[in-house]
Amino acid sequence: MLFRNPAKNAVVIFDDNGSDILRMTVLKNIESTIIFSRKEAYYVTVMLLFFMAKNILRFLANSNQLSLQGANSGGLLSKIYKIYLFSCIDYIKPKVVLTFIDNSRIFHWLSRTYTSCVFYAVQNGCRNDAKRSHYRNQVKSDGTTSSRSVHYSTNVMSMPNLFSFGKYEVDLYKKHKQEVDNIYPVGALKGSYYKACIADS
Numbered sequence: 001m002l003f004r005n006p007a008k009n010a011v012v013i014f015d016d017n018g019s020d021i022l023r024m025t026v027l028k029n030i031e032s033t034i035i036f037s038r039k040e041a042y043y044v045t046v047m048l049l050f051f052m053a054k055n056i057l058r059f060l061a062n063s064n065q066l067s068l069q070g071a072n073s074g075g076l077l078s079k080i081y082k083i084y085l086f087s088c089i090d091y092i093k094p095k096v097v098l099t100f101i102d103n104s105r106i107f108h109w110l111s112r113t114y115t116s117c118v119f120y121a122v123q124n125g126c127r128n129d130a131k132r133s134h135y136r137n138q139v140k141s142d143g144t145t146s147s148r149s150v151h152y153s154t155n156v157m158s159m160p161n162l163f164s165f166g167k168y169e170v171d172l173y174k175k176h177k178q179e180v181d182n183i184y185p186v187g188a189l190k191g192s193y194y195k196a197c198i199a200d201s
Helices: 019-024 046-061 076-092 105-113 167-175 189-200
Strands: 011-014 032-035 096-099 118-122 134-139 145-151 158-164 179-185
Touching: 011 019, 019 032, 019 189, 032 076, 046 076, 076 105, 096 105, 105 118, 105 158, 158 167, 167 179
Parallel strands: 011 032, 011 096, 096 118, 118 158, 158 179
Antiparallel strands: 134 145
């Protein structure tokens, strides 16, 4: 547990995983605060408890905000943890929230619920799970047709902004009706970083 408030910076990194890459590349020389999203550390202060109480009342008044289409909203503890993460961001009041975990359901929820800053995700892996279930006709040996599921995932990628590996993801998400408002095909950040390190060595 961290018995202090998170540092108030203009940039928040959501999830510690990949934060070192972000800080060595796009956030070089820019102060940022990490919000741990895997329960490995908690900020515990009277101020954050106040923000949590305030936001619990907010979400009680609008319980639909605690869920997201295609994402399991979970039980009571899951909802409290969502409110805790929301309250951390609400306390910091950043201008930008950035993550290297583009398939985080909680990041998706935060990016659609907290509207006072801009959220960006950086793709860090192949996203075949973005293929949502659909059906197509299949011709049987007897000449008749039947429909079969081509993909079984019902995942919904929902976020305002994504830096993707390339145009393939742009086409993939559009085809499978993923809810990503803006996709910027900039290439693989981690690969580009290590290539630059090799070139400079």
